[in-house]
Amino acid sequence: MASYLLVHGSYQGAWIWKPTAQKLREAGETVYVPTLDGCGERSSAIRPGITITSQAREISDMMFYEDLDDVILVATSTGGLVVCVAASMSRERVSKVVFVDALAPQPGEKVTDIVKRNPNTPRVTTDLTEGPSKEELEERLFGELDPELKSWAVERVTMHPIEAKDQPGALDEFWAQDWSTTVVRCKMSANPPLDHQRRTADKLNATWHELDAGHYPMLSHPDELSDILLGLK
Known part of the structure; x- marks a missing residue:
């Protein structure tokens, strides 16, 4: 029986998928x-x-211990890197890979080669984590959300493990295989840029969808995103 496994990106947790997961359920x-x-x-x-x-090992282990097969593995943002590795670890359990405004670096490519940020934008950095300031969250990252939803999201943001961004060679096995894939591009989102997402779709011969949304359609457009995901079965 097919199931959906939704993987978040940086500064997030399972909470980012709550409205869309509810629609699917x-x-x-x-x-x-x-x-x-x-x-x-x-x-x-x-x-x-x-x-x-x-x-990625955690995601692979979840599929094993939950006895999941025919998994539609969905990633957003930097969750794309984790999903690529997890899919390779559990190839026999994954039926489709979906990139929702997600990163999928090519071998030898870094996230910083793809995502372009203003170098003057303040960041919050520790020895183990990094992430955006509250001002950047409110004004840019979650700028499109209505005030109540924006406040809810900002309160739940956490800094991201600093080592969980780039890992040379980690995605090589993914790119060496064929996959059934879908790319959902959010037209109001600057990152990942259009050319990166088009390249992902072209190299994987993926189905292409677009949403008139920013980087967090699982919050702002759960109806439209869930309709796309439901259409993959």
């Missing part, structure tokens, strides 16, 4: 929404050694 679907190690409600467990691969 209301449609009778089985939905899993993990929070990655060091993120969200697990941010108190931050420590050295949390990487793309260690987070």
Whole structure:
């Protein structure tokens, strides 16, 4: 039986998928929404050694221990890196990979080669984590959300494990295989840029969808996004 496994990105947790997961469940679907190690409600467990691969292993282990098959594996933002690695670890369990405004670096490519930020924008950095300031969250990242939803989201943001961004060679196995894929591009989002998402779709021969949304359609456009996901079965 097909199920959905939704993977969040940086500064997020399972909470980012809440409105969309609810729509999928209301449609009778089985939905899993993990929070990655060091993120969200697990941010108190931050420590050295949390990487793309260690987070991907958690996703792979979830598929094993929950006896999941025919999984529609959905990623957003930097969750794309984790999903690529997790899919390779559990190839026989994954039926489709979906990139929702997500990153999928090519071998040898870094996130910083793709995502362009204003170098003057303040960042919050510690020895183990990094992330945006509250001002950047309110004015740019969550700028399109209505005030109540924006406040709810900002309160839940946590800094991201600093080692869980780039890991040389981690995605090579993913790109060496064929996958059934879908790319959902959000037209109001600057990052990941259009050319990156088009390249992902072209290289994977993916189905292409666009939403008139910013980087967080799972919050701002749950009806439209869930309709796309439901149409993949």
